[in-house]
Amino acid sequence: MILQSTLSPSTPHSLSSTVSYCPSFFPSGSRSFISFSNGRPFNLSIQCSVPQVYSYGTMDYEKRPMLKWVDIYKRISLMENPQIGVASVLNQCEKEGKKVNKWELCKIVRELRKFKRFKLALEVYEWMNNRIERFRLSSSDTAIQLDLIAKVRGVSSAEDYFTRLPDTLKDKRIYGALLNAYVGAKEREKAESLMERMRTKGYAQHPLPFNVMMTLYMKLNDYDKVDELITEMKQRNIHLDLYSYNIWLSARGSQGSAEGMEQVLDDLKLVPTIIPNWTTFSTIASVYIKLGMFEKAEQCLKDLETRITGRDRMPYHYLISLYGSIGNKEEVNRVWNTYKSTFSSIPNWGYHAMISALIRLGDIEGAEKMYEEWLPVKTSYDPKVANLLMGWYIREEPFEKAQNFFNSMIEGGAKPNSGSWEILEEGHIKEGRISEALSCFREAMLAETPKNWYPKPSNVSAFLELCDQEGDNASKEDYIVLLRQLGCLQDESYRSLLVGHVDVEVGEGEGKSFIDNGTEETEGEESDMLLSIAE
Structure with missing residues (x-):
């Protein structure tokens, strides 16, 4: 969510995830994207993330040339080489006579955050701080930096930053940014405690903090x-x-209640000032x-x-994926052709949606051509x-x-992510190759993306069963150590998966929930709220 110029709700216009995951509170948002099972039984669960909702006193970018x-x-x-750093680029620009002002730098930050280049965006602010x-x-700038x-650098660093700020500067924006950080990390107790402080200070007089907290509860089911x-x-x-209504609709839908969802929709229809958007x-x-x-x-x-x-691509991704889940190939192709005729270029996630839909429709040849x-x-x-495609080949x-x-993929320049290695691990497990599967699991842990990756419970269970069948206790113990490290x-x-395989001692942090792999973050287009349809 980019901070804008008024305190009134901004007009919704577009929609990770995943979750990823989590939306930014005041400053920016991360999104979740529709991710369907490919070639497996289709099971929908519904989550949502919080969109851009309110604006807090920053300049109106759109009015500037x-x-x-x-x-x-x-x-x-x-x-x-990003290691060179943003400072070197900005310093070189100024040496060339391109002296930049704050509006230009804030616009650059906005674009970097829009495409989830958070480290580079932070470096821009650090350059200004100096x-x-x-x-x-x-x-507002401080809230963005905290976000x-x-x-x-993680929630603990954000907390340290918040603590060092003078109390006179800690307004609803700053508190909101910290609340969002807690929600993004699923720190329920800290989020609830901070929300109570915001109520006491009078910072919870509008929907946004409630929307963020509802997002947390959606993630925790x-x-x-x-x-x-x-x-x-x-x-x-x-x-x-x-956005409150969209989250409420998602919550009722996640409970499997069409009637409950329709009651919320009836309530929404009674509010003439709110017009349902495509997300709804x-x-x-x-x-x-x-x-x-x-x-x-x-x-x-x-x-x-x-x-x-407008020029919003995300609705097309959803249409393709949802029509694919219904099994309507004709509509999938129609929307795809409309999408391509509307935009001169299609982002990676557009192809992701289309290939996923074709695989779900059983058109593997079409998916390979795409x-x-x-x-x-x-x-x-x-x-x-x-x-x-690799997941389908493995299965x-x-x-x-x-x-x-x-x-x-590697020859073509891809840098495998955790999911890539886990797919290979799944294949080695099916083939009964314990050593190779364990090696792939280690690679998945070391991969840079996605952050906060956790293995599929089904793969954990399958690996442990294979170790038991082969009597390979050493590999099983190594695997447990890696699970603990994660x-x-x-x-x-996860602990329940180990019953009968190993005695598990649980350290600090018992009770946290980590199984949220269905929420995958999308490409960084500006969005309001995303609905995640996960396996």
């Missing part, structure tokens, strides 16, 4: 708490905004799909398409796109085909 910031942004974002005689940073610190916050808002005469209809459609009510879902998708405005179409036009080699083809595909053994769901 486009200046030299674009060239500087490109030089920063396209650095061949020039206090030139740049006066506002409370970036949490994303780049505590849907009753969502209802409690909605009730509190109504009792305190805090008007729900569109994608939320409702996904619930109907989950419940097998495809006719109602298709009507919602038609309504969704009428809500697409992958070949993507290769020469891709903006970068995103392994998440390739993982879709349906001889292991060698998946291995060869993996090798071709923090998985702090979660009851």
